[in-house]
Amino acid sequence: MTKTILTVSALSLMASATLALADGHQDRTGWPESFTLGTASQGGTYFAYGSGWANLVAEELGISGGGEITGGPMQNMALVHTGEIAFGLTTLGPAFESLTGNNPIAPGLQMTNACAMFPMYQxxxxxxxxxxxxxxxxxxxxxxxxxxxxxxxxxxxxxxxxxxxxxxxxxxxxxxxxxxxxxxxxxxxxxxxxxxxxxxxxxxxxxxxxxxxxxxxxxxxxxxxxxxxxxxxxxxxxxxxxxxxxxxxxxxxxWNFAIANCELPESFVYAVVDVIMSDNERMVNIHRASRSTIPENYDRNNVLMWHPGAARWFTENAGAMIDDGMIHQDM
Missing domain, CATH: 3.40.190.10 (Periplasmic binding protein-like II)
Structure with missing residues (x-):
């Protein structure tokens, strides 16, 4: 898979970020030192939206991370499923085809290790x-x-x-x-x-x-x-x-959803979702399509299993009713 990586170093952990982390994200057990988010080609919305939220998360959590140019939803499903990248952006149509083994990148492979994180936009x-x-x-x-x-x-x-x-x-x-x-x-x-x-x-x-x-x-x-x-x-x-x-x-x-490798630590994904979903104005400043990146749209996902960290965030902060059968369980 050919890809170009655009990694943006996070800013030094500011005092305000330190306070925020102390308040809600103390447990960093198993957190990666850096992360990569799969977007799509330059000139498309995925690239602008994804690079923006990757940089925002990196700055807020004090971790090095950034966006990566990829072939888009299908390749992102494959890269996240294999763990080659931590996060990606996908559309529910390609996500369904990937789960059922119809992703042209790896025909027959059921990409069930890519979990839903949060709703993006239509x-x-x-x-x-x-x-x-x-x-x-x-x-x-x-x-x-x-x-x-x-x-x-x-x-x-x-x-x-x-x-x-x-x-x-x-x-x-x-x-x-x-x-x-x-x-x-x-x-x-x-x-x-x-x-x-x-x-x-x-x-x-x-x-x-x-x-x-x-x-x-x-x-x-x-x-x-x-x-x-x-x-x-x-x-x-x-x-x-x-x-x-x-x-x-x-x-x-x-509908588009952000996805995470299902094996990422629950507390890490919870923290990432919290950064994105707790202040929609920051996301709208990244891209206007983010007007739909709001908690109440969590129920638009009827395809992907939820990452446990994401499911916990929506349950605790948005009153979400997510069936246990739709939450990824470690085997």
Whole structure:
């Protein structure tokens, strides 16, 4: 697995952090000296969101840690399951496929050692083109169009091609990081980019500054077809997400969850979840998609086993009702 590591050294443990740790996180038995969080490609929401929360946790807990560029949800499930990295970000669709042995990185391997930590946000599926293309709807996409679906194995690459086929679109499939695909769209090497990422997607925000673009919504019938066929929910991309749109855009979405290797110490994962979930404003400052990174969304997880430390945090601090059968137990 090829990957690039971007490790950010934590700041020295400040007096305030020392007090906070003394108050709630005294037991550091078995804690790692450093940690790595798997994100995705640069230009996507995972990279911005994940790198931000990794740095926040490192600073608050006084541990060296940071984000790592990966291939996205599928690879993150594999890396966290094997313990190659401590934490990762995934979407519940790829998580389900990984648990059932259908992860293309290791076909047949049931990746049951990756546990849920906390809810992140919904990933909308959205379509972007240059205005000069004349494409203003899914039906307008010409046969044989070159469509960029993001990194191979990503949520977008796993589900968006299937959705396009369901809607009758004939296309050439292309892969790459979101920033690279945005450049290819501007250079005329792609006709469409099909994004599955939390909004605003950094690559789209950059594109609309540099070019005139169209952000295309699904019709009601198209949305209904996708909802009937795939594990997604209805979603509206709000008009304030991009300067290009002046009304909400009809879409569909999947929930994203942060994951942890199930064997990490309970007290460590509890402390990490506490940093993230106890102050939503800090997370929103990292990325606006974090408006959904709130305790009450814990029940959006119906796929992954919970890490015991995370389950304890939500039970003690958010009144969560998590069935014992959904909490990972050491064998």
């Amino acid at each position: 990933t909308p599926f959205s379509i972007t083109t240059l205005s000069s293309s004349g494409i203003t709807s899914v039906a307008d996409i010409p046969a044989g169009s070159r469509i960029g679906f993001g990194p191979a194995g990503s949520t977008s690459d796993t589900y968006f091609p299937r959705m396009m086929e369901t809607l009758g679109v004939d296309f050439e499939r292309r892969n790459g990081g979101w920033s690279d695909l945005g450049g290819q769209l501007q250079d005329g090497l792609l006709d469409v980019i099909a994004f599955a990422a939390g909004v605003p997607v950094p690559a789209v925000s950059q594109l609309e500054v540099q070019a005139d673009i169209n952000i295309i919504e699904f019709t009601e019938d198209e949305q209904a077809q996708i909802l009937e066929t795939y594990p997604v929910a209805p979603f509206q991309i709000s008009a304030d997400s991009y300067s290009t749109i002046d009304a909400d855009v009809r879409s569909v979405s999947m």
